[in-house]
Every structure is written in structure tokens, then in C-alpha cells.
Amino acid sequence: MEGTLIKPEDTWLLWAFLAGWAAVSIYLEQKYDWANKVSGAIIALVGALVLANLNVIPTAAPAYDVVWGYVIPLAIPLLLFQANLRKVWNESGRLLILFLISSVGTVIGVMISFFALYKFVPELDKISALMTGSYIGGSVNFAAMAGKFEPSEAMVSSAIVADNFMMALYFFVLIAIPGIPLMRRLFKAPIVERIEKEPVRNDETLAASYWKRKEISLKDIALSIGSAFVIVGVAFKVAELFGAYLPEGGAFWSIIRGILGDKYLMLTTITVLAVTLFSKFFDRLNGAQEIGTYLIYIFFVVIGTPASIPLLIKNAPLLLVFVFIIVLVNMIITFGVGKLFKFTMEEMIVASNANVGGPTTAAAMAIAKGWKELIVPAMLVGTMGYIIGNYIGSAVGYYLSNLM
Template sequence: METWISADNTIGLWAFLLIAATVSIVLEQKYQWAAKLSGAVIALIIGLAATNFGLVPQDTAVYDAVWAYIVPLAIPLLLFHVDIHAIFRESGRLLAIFLLSSIGTVFGVIIAFFALKNYIPELDKVSAMIGATYTGGGVNFAAMVAKYEPTKDIVAATTVADNLVMSVYFIMLILIAGMGFFRKKYPTPHIIQFEKEAAEGTNDRTIAEAYWQPKTIGLKDIGISIAASALLVALAFKTSSILKAFFGVPNNILEEIAFGLITDKYLLLTTFTLVALLLFRKQFAKLHGAQELGTYAIYLFFVVIAMPASIALIVQKAPILFVFVIVVMLVNLIWSLGVGKLFKFTLEEIILACNANVGGPTTAAALAISQGWTKLIGPILVVGTVGYIVGNYIGTLLYIFLSKLM
């Protein structure tokens, strides 16, 4: 489909992304209705609308650049002021609810399979793909495609359904975080802390505006923040490639798990950043502007993440497949809220676990950043990478079980 800004108009596309992210931030800080909706949701809606109304293309190298460069740079920037002790304290709890939430994904796939197995071809392979990606991420989806070789039409339709449902799911999770009903039913310490920090300066302003009130930021701060972040990303990604070449192909499950953890570039990036914080704690504490730079980068990410979702393509080619993915998503959410309530997890922990299951650690960290849950950014990055390891096993087991029932 021809779009108003073409795929090869790099400057035009960057201008759109920057304007969309800025509009989201300005609206969130200027209007109460937008603050309740949140800038992250506004950015997602702008991205979704822009592609589906033909303003911008659904896939370009510019969007890939946001994933490949902007998001990795944002992670260290947003960890520079994080309490290291909180990362270790919160990681255990998040890992528990993350694994429990993954069980919800498995139940969702099984329920959706039995409900729709007579209507969707190759549903055993689709189940493996969705089960894997809704535990880990896109890398697990790709692994299942390579392993079971579904037809190209099924892969394309499943990808579109996944992207659209994932975007809607993120919006739902963010809205749940702001709903009074859920805040009465679950403890919300991080939400309360964020609102408390902003409360003194609110008056007639939104909480977001009060929280992001102007600070003294020098050119030196900006330079050090960006350079330090770039250095950490470069070191982590290079180390990851070296380790993958060194370890080679795993021979068994234990080696695959161990190699996956050791060589994961985002886990290495988080680890290197934490080491840098331990070694240069005082220097990083004096930096101003890193949080603002990282948060702006994440808003760019929220605009981009919804763009591959084509509503028209879903309606034309795979409406029932769309229903399949929705069932998986809803079961994951209901199950996670239920077990979270039973084991007394916080609302923030449940929401991030659901997000990490469906979208991976980077999207979960992005949500934590957008909501001001700073103590959970590092832990969910660490915990979310576990999904990359277990996702392929869940997808494989689902296929082995469900393929016998086709």
C-alpha cells in the first residue's frame, strides 16, 4: 500500500517518530485525560493509527533502527539512577510471578486450540509459535517457524495477529494500572511511590508534568550519559557475539539453557551496567538528564511497536486466527491476576510479568519506565530474559502434545 510518507523517506519518517513521541509527552503533561490514559498508550495509538490510515509504512529500516540502536541505548540511561539493591530484592518476586504467568500462556493456548482446531489449518504449529513467543519473544517465534516450517501464509497471518493483539494488550495493561478497581484489589507500592514523589508539585498540573519538572542539566551530563550508554551497549553486544562463537552449538538442554543465559546480549548489557554502577556509583549519581534521555527514547519505541499491526489484513485473511490470539492473551491476563492475588503479588509485578511474557523484557522495561516504576526496570530486564530460554521448550511441548490431536 502506498503511504503518504514513503518507506525510503528516512528523514520524513524520523520526523514523524520524533513528533509522535513529543506529542504523546506534551499531551500527557498538559491534559488530565491524557495523563490518565498515559503517554505510552497515546504513543501506541498514534503508531497504530498512522500505519492503518496510510500515513506511514508498516515496515522500514527506520523502525528497525529504533529496535537495534535506540532501545539498547535507553536501557543503561535508565539504569544509571536505579537502586542496585532494589534490583536484587525485586528480581526473585518478579521471577516467580513471571513463571506463573507463563503457565497462563500454556493454558490459553490449549483452551484456544480445542475451541478453534476445526477452523484454523496448521493450528498445532501456530500453537507452538504463539506459546513460545508469548513466553519469551520474537526470537522464540522465529525458532518455532524454523523448526516446524508452517506455510508462509500462516506465518504472515500469525505475525500480523500477534503484532495487533500485542499492541492492544499493552494498552490494556497500562489502563489496568490506572483503574481504581484493580488498585483497590491489589497492593500498588510503586504506583503510590511515583504519585507521592510528584504530589508536592502537582497543584493544577498533571502528575506526569510534576514528576518531569525541569532540572539543571549540563552539556557535560548529556555527553557523559550518552557516551557511557553507547560504550556499555558496544561492550555487551560484542561480548555476546564472542561468547556465542566460543560456545558454539549446544549438545543438550542443560547446555542450551546455560549458553542462552551467558550469551544473551540484553542480560549482558544489564550486568555490565550494574557493574559500572557499582564501580562508579558516585559519578553516576551526579549525572542529570540520563533518565529524561532514556525515557524519550522509550516513547519512540512505543510509537514504533504498534506499527506492524495491520487491522485490514487481519480482517481479510485471518479473523479466526485473531480470535485465537485474543483467547490466549485473555487467559494469560485472567490467570496472572488470579494467581497474583492468591500469592499477594503487587499489581505492578503482575502487569510487568504479563507484559514480559507477551512482549519480552524490553517492552516490559519500557512499560515500567513509562509508569515511573524505576525500581522494577532492572529486575524485569533480568527476569524477562528467562522467557527466551524457556519459550522454545514450551512451544515444543505444546506442539508435541497438540499435534496428536489435530
């Protein structure tokens, strides 16, 4: 880091880059077709990766810690303001079923990959928890599990590199699938066929048409951000109290402490309960999704900063094999079971994408492909991934830790 152009202590310059590049990524996605197809999330990540490897920005800095410690906790409730459980089921029941099947594929993939490689990769039980959360929910869950299980910084960095590299490759694979003749013969693709017959041309990208202007007031901004702060503060304090006062002895109390004393699980639980119980209040808030998505784009920039290919090769080259097995098993189960139960190709692609990348990337792919009827369901089931990813990731982490 000593040789970087921007030093770790140059906090304002680093925040200028983080916030600025996130904004540029969103702008490019909504301005140009090529960027729309790649997705702003990948642009954000790759831009940081390139600058970090060119020694323009540091791979670690206090500014990045703020994103992990404060930006992500605020982004979680803002993005979960749509997580009304009744709404998720009513509007996305079919896709939700496939998404849950795909989640099972992730867990099976993690187990296969863990038992194949645990003798060769250190801390793989903790990394398995991170990747389970990440490949059921998304980067938010990766951050939550990293904060919970606390693997070494070197392993987290290497896992991020492997995760991001594989995620980017898999997105390109998913994007390419509808154009592969063999896949078109194997799976029904009614939306793709309709778009091919009736191409829609517009001066703006599909991302821009989705993230169109909406009426938003100062009250919306104040209540959205204020509610997020309150929920985070209450959830973290409640988790702290449970962790301090619950008994420590015995397997039962260890599990209870692990659930109730975990600040990210408590944050998820309180947010979903609040949104489901007070749905009218949260439904009236405009802008929460946009603010939360922007914060996630800042996180996409941050997770690209430690993505050093030499670091991956030096510290944990087998992590790339580890995540490859997980993604491969997820894909096989998603498409295999999807074929068995007559889901469409588009539904399989979106469900698997929502697992591996989360709601923002799943919606971005649906937008980029013009699958308008799948955009909202993709966001909703991906949001469900945010909810269950932390719970399943924690369960996998505890189970595998006991085996080590």
C-alpha cells in the first residue's frame, strides 16, 4: 500500500472515489447499452479492481472499514423495506419456489466443496459460512457473515477475490445462455422468443427505464433514512443485550446466543417484522430502494479494492475451485429441477442470479435482457435471499465449525 497514489489515510479522496465511482457506474449503466448489458454492479467492481491492481488506490483503508461497519448495516433495512412477506409470496410465489430450490443447490454445493477441500484450505468452515450467505443472498450477506465469524483478513480478501471473479464470470455465462442453441432446445424461453419477434427500441437503456424518476419528497428521504438508523440502532442494541445476558454454557444456549446475539440476524428479523406488520407505512416511502441500492453500489466498489489476482494466487488459489464447485452445483440443481417442473429458462436464470449475486444483480440482468415481467419478482426473491441468507449461512458456519 505504500506505493499507491492515494494513501490509506487520504480519507476524503478515497470517499470521493467510492461515492464518485458508484455514481459513474450507475450513470454508465443507464446511459450506454454496453454498460447496461454488463450491469453497473460489475462496472463498479471492475473499476476498483483495476485501480487497486495499478496501485492507484490502496487495498485496505479506514474509509473501507466505514463502509463495512456503517454503510452496509444502513443498506440492509433500506433494501428490506420491500420485504413484506405477504407481498413476496403473492407477487413472486412461482419464482420464489425456484429461488428456494436454487438456495438448496448453494448449500449442497458448499457441502460438497467443503469436504473436497477443507484439508487444503485454512478456515474453510468460516469461508463456507460467508459463501453460503453470499450465494443465497448477496454481498450484504457476505459482509454480515464476515462480521459474525471473523475469519482472518487475508482469507476474507482472498474469498472476496474468488467470489467476485466467479460471480462476474457466472453473470456472463447467464447472460450468454439465451443465445446458445442447445440451451434453447432444452429449455422453454417464452419471454426471449417474444422479444425476438417484437424488438423494443428506445432512446434510453432498460436500466434507465426501470430506475425512472419518481415523486419523492423531503419527508420520504427523512423517514426512509431515519427509519433505517432507528432499526439498525435498536437491532444492534437488542443483539448486544441478548449476547451479554444469555447463559453461555451448553449447546442449546450456544445456538440461542448465536441467533439472538447476532446483530445482522437481529437486524434482518426486526426489519422484516416491522415491514410486514407496518406495511402501509413502508409502502408509502419513496426512495428507500434507490438510496439502499446506491449504498450497495458503494459496497460493490469496496469489494473490488482488495481483489488482487496476485493475492489470490499467493494466499488461497483453491478458493477459486471452492466457489466454482458451489456455483456449478447451484446451476445444475437450478436448471435440472427447473426443467423437471417446467420452469422457463428466464426464470431459472433469474433465480440462480438472485442466489449468486442478490436482488440488485438479478434485477439488473432482467432489466438488461428486457424481461420486464421478471424485474419486480427478481427484486422480491432476491430480497428474500437477504433474509434467509444470514440464517442459513450461520447454520452452515456453526455446523462445519463443529466438524473442524
